[in-house]
Amino acid sequence: MNAYISSDINMVKELDPKRHELALLQADWLEKGGTIEVLAGPSFKPAPVRYEPPPTKKTPRHEKIAATDTPYMDKITRRDMEREERVAQRANDKANHLERIRKLSETMTYAQAIEQTGLTKRQLQRLAVEGGFCFKGAEHGSNPRKARLTEAQCAAYAERLKSFKEVGLTRNQAMGQLGVTFKTFNKLLERFAIDYPKSTRGPQPAFFPKTPKQ
Template sequence: MISTELSMIQMLNPQRHKLALLQEAFLNKGGTIQVLEGPTFEPPPPRHEPPPSMKAAKPKREPPKQNWLDKMAQRDLEREERAAKRELEKSELMDRVRKLAETATYIQAELQTGLARRTLQRLAVEGGFKFQPAINNRRPQRASEAYDKKNAERIMAFKEIGLSRYQAMSRIGITHKTFSRLLLKFEIDYPIRGDVQVTS
């Protein structure tokens, strides 16, 4: 590579010699040669960028306050929900009592549900169903002495084990009127409350 460049330089020597003669002749005639400076590179001034601006946090939007119309509508909705809940509970109770009435008397239903007789009667009227009649209603109006004596023995046995009056009536399947008649007839002292002490 060096020998090739050197030969090219030597090839340009005649042209440089000719240019030097022309330059000398120009200067002899009074000409002047002005050497111009080449372009200079100045780096651009440093750029000062402003610091990034912080976005201001948006204030939290408060929920719109309910006016009196909204409050009234809310109360109406809550009232409707409560009414629907009561209707559902009443419907469930009605279905339960209707199913119970298929096999139970009023006394048995009272013991199993804890509902008063009037409530059961009202549900029966509204639902269009009837409870089973008490067992003694299927018998002749004047019960036989043997039947009364047998029930009296059962009442005394239930008293000894500590059953309440309602539980004893339910086990035997008699009404309160018949139960009271047997207590009076056989002089049985059956406590009203179910706190009878069990005796050995």
Template sequence: MNAYISTDLNMVKELDPQRHELALKMEEFENHGGVVQKIPVGRGLFSPMTFNSETIAPSTMTMHAKKRDLSVKLRKSPKAVASEAEIAEKLRAYHEKGVVAAARELHISTRRANHIAAQYGIKFACRVSLAARQEDLALVPQIRALIIEGLTQDQMCARLHIGRTTLKRVAGQNGLKFRSQADHSKDLVLVERIKAIRDIGCTRAACARQLDINPKVLLRLIAEYEIDFPVRTPGAA
């Protein structure tokens, strides 16, 4: 530590009477039962600063005193308790559907639903339950139709009254892929051209070659837009 120390002996000696007087007062204070406490010095509680080229850490005692006592819990109001009890009774009906369905239909967050369920000993079935799978499978044709219609994900959620997480999960598990508005417009143009080429008697392979697209893209469009394009053998009547 680089501390400044006066080299002037006369200046040091001039303070001797004051130091002697202070020592006498401390001795008298301690003789009367007084206790001298040493208080750590810090420049800030959470932002220690450099003092005389030495970094002074925050006072440990002060930091411990600032910590919140986690053993003290705030008591809920009777109205809040009654509200949670009412929600708990409704949550019991969602054992098979799961917490996501419960939160969606009761207009509460899944975090709050889980919190109340834990307090009242309510357990939800996981998403692999039969009821949950049936609920997901019922959404598949609806999501597929909305993808073909060209709706955005937000529009699909609003139409189906589901969240974005549910929409992506069901789509991902069932091989449904979302497309942008630009891709949807391109698909519509291709669908019209596919129908026109079909009507002149071309095969699927010839259609893919004329449109310069991958045969898998052709098959996807035929399936998604339910195009009546039977498989023909070249040269068949």
């Protein structure tokens, strides 16, 4: 606890007798061979110097990349160039594919182009609209089920119909095996006088009349 020191002169003079008495006691003590040890007061030790690193100047991101990361910029440029090359290659492949289909359309119908390319009719139609061309129209009688049969084919079909009759095939099954229409099938039966049985209906369900309740 710090001692209070007054600046009033009168209060200072009032303490003179006590100081004089204390001085006499110290002199008497020293005469008797005593010693007075003067203790060292508190010493001030300054705090250690704190190391402060020098401030650094912040560099914007784009300036840092441009100044110190040249390979990174080369990588971005190379990637953009490769992307443009892929886009150009796809466009070139598409143009070549369209030109190939255009040449096929000059001599082929949709059915022939489907067999040749493996594409669907919808895909071929979309390419035709995109390229501004048309496929050849299908010729009359191109459907084998509607084509006119020759005499040899009619005779062969008649023999097959007789064998189908013997094994018990129905009329629909026989038409499916021959690949002919219903009209052509009936003409063959009439021309070669083949009595091909028709399918018969199964047994009718038993009918029990209701009896009135008693």
